[in-house]
Amino acid sequence: MEQEVVIFNASLPLQSEETLYTLAIGGGKWTSVTAQTGEVEAPEAVCLDKWNGSSADARLLLDAKGKIVLPGFVDAHMHLDKAFSLPHVGNVSGTLGEAVVNYAAAAPRFSKAEIKARIMRSALQSISYGTVVLRSHLDFHIKHGKDVAMRTIEAALEVKEELKPYAELQLFPLLPYFELSEAALDTAEESVAMGVTGLGGAPHLSPNPEPDIDRLFALADKLGCPVDLHTDESDDPNQRTAIHIARRAMEYGWRGKVTAGHLCSLAAMKDEDAAMIIGLMAEAGMGAVTLPGANLYLQGRHDAFPVRRGVTRVKELLAAGIPLAAASDNMHDPFHPFGRGDLLLIGLVTAYAAHMGSPAEMREVLRMITEYPARVTGADGYGILPGNPAHFVALDARTPEELLTMLPERRWVWRGGTCLKAAPSKEKWSSALLQGYWEDSCERVDFVQKRALTL
Ligand SMILES: [Zn+2]
Numbered sequence: 001m002e003q004e005v006v007i008f009n010a011s012l013p014l015q016s017e018e019t020l021y022t023l024a025i026g027g028g029k030w031t032s033v034t035a036q037t038g039e040v041e042a043p044e045a046v047c048l049d050k051w052n053g054s055s056a057d058a059r060l061l062l063d064a065k066g067k068i069v070l071p072g073f074v075d076a077h078m079h080l081d082k083a084f085s086l087p088h089v090g091n092v093s094g095t096l097g098e099a100v101v102n103y104a105a106a107a108p109r110f111s112k113a114e115i116k117a118r119i120m121r122s123a124l125q126s127i128s129y130g131t132v133v134l135r136s137h138l139d140f141h142i143k144h145g146k147d148v149a150m151r152t153i154e155a156a157l158e159v160k161e162e163l164k165p166y167a168e169l170q171l172f173p174l175l176p177y178f179e180l181s182e183a184a185l186d187t188a189e190e191s192v193a194m195g196v197t198g199l200g201g202a203p204h205l206s207p208n209p210e211p212d213i214d215r216l217f218a219l220a221d222k223l224g225c226p227v228d229l230h231t232d233e234s235d236d237p238n239q240r241t242a243i244h245i246a247r248r249a250m251e252y253g254w255r256g257k258v259t260a261g262h263l264c265s266l267a268a269m270k271d272e273d274a275a276m277i278i279g280l281m282a283e284a285g286m287g288a289v290t291l292p293g294a295n296l297y298l299q300g301r302h303d304a305f306p307v308r309r310g311v312t313r314v315k316e317l318l319a320a321g322i323p324l325a326a327a328s329d330n331m332h333d334p335f336h337p338f339g340r341g342d343l344l345l346i347g348l349v350t351a352y353a354a355h356m357g358s359p360a361e362m363r364e365v366l367r368m369i370t371e372y373p374a375r376v377t378g379a380d381g382y383g384i385l386p387g388n389p390a391h392f393v394a395l396d397a398r399t400p401e402e403l404l405t406m407l408p409e410r411r412w413v414w415r416g417g418t419c420l421k422a423a424p425s426k427e428k429w430s431s432a433l434l435q436g437y438w439e440d441s442c443e444r445v446d447f448v449q450k451r452a453l454t455l
Contacts, residue, residue, distance in 0.1 A: 002027050003060055005390075005417060008042040010064040012384060013363065013400050014371060020066060025390040028416035032386055039066075048394060048412065053422025066398040066448065070366075071383050072132030072391050072413075073343035074373035077228075077261045077289045077327035080136040080159075081115050081152050083122035083341075084332050091334035096233065096298045099334040100205075107141040108148050116155035122331055123159060126341035127167050128421055130393030130411050133379045135170040135228070135327075137200045140191075142176055142184045149173075153191045160195070166415055170377055172200035172228045180212045185219055192223045199223075202230035204241045204265075213241065217248045226257045226378070233262035235299050235308050237269035246280035255285025259376055261327075262291055263312040264299055274313055282320040287376035290314055290368075291329035292353040293346060294336040314354035318364060325373035326350040326365070343369040344395075344407050351404060362400045390417040402447030 005025040012021050012033075020039060024032045045061035082103065089106045091099045119136070126134055138156050142149045153173060160169040173191050176184050188199060199220050203209040220227045232239040242260055249258040260281065266274045281288065292311045299310020317324045326346050330336035339345075347365045351357055356365050374382040381388040396410035397403040410423035429435040
């Protein structure tokens, strides 16, 4: 029999910050989400802060004491197969160009077992931080032969299957930009038949992008699958494949099925040109993804001062009503030597890169790693609502301000009403004096706004 769980005093900042909630789970699903009139006294409940994650009781009562509960993070753009490959593939110049060339040269050397281990490690690490949906692009080096392309596809599909009970993995092979040949299209078709989610690519790197985009859309149409393209990842204001992508999306009537990632050139072009492109994308019903960690690192490398930041026009895309996700991109590989799969950290980088620090903007940043990528990825049953699966993460923070300031390590990750990973206990100081100072100062410092504060 599945355990019944009740969580009192939960903060749901995506719903409302005016009140706390009581959340109930039964049969692995949310059974009720009830706004409280104030803080509820729940003496029979275990304090979440002190809970070790296990309980054999048929009914588990937890008191969140105001901690935030989110329906999990959605990482809309990753490269799980490349993660942790930096020790094997360097990038001396730190440019996107060198990363592409070096990784392409190294691709045939990686065995399926190595690739699978990297996907498993990076996916599990992301899940441990509270991510529930992971969309990964996959290396697809058909130039080195079908065997090389298919070993990444097979490794990723195996991990997708093995992790099915724990997270939703979406897979998009990166169709080659240099040779969108019949062989490449046939192999891509085969990989969709095997179970990958949709078609990816980076058409702005092609010497002749428009016919490549047309072929890719034609194949997606035949297979009935979504399209997610690396788009105009360049400081060149004349890189504008987004226009052709938006026009094709409109022609096919694919609202919600086409995603453009990066869009760096939007930040390099004139306001009126960017506004025209953003308008087309909104009209086409496209989703978008910003990858601020990788783009702050990779772009602007050829600039003398002032150096461009490379991050797309975040506020303009949001203002146009385009669901804009902030995502991880690469983790410890030649494209991006940092990153740990923690979307909260990417939220913080987004806030820095896009100048988003007001209370309203911090909440928008939170939506960029939860609700908006859920729309971009079409995640199933997402959200803390009765009837949806009880996938969620509880975090050791009570407000978005505290979340983005503290990036709490202490998180409780749940899947279908079962706790996958509980937070370790709060750190203890070895000195009783320091312990006293710590507890006293924690008591006095509060991230929750005091509305009735008088001086
Ligand atoms: Zn990417």
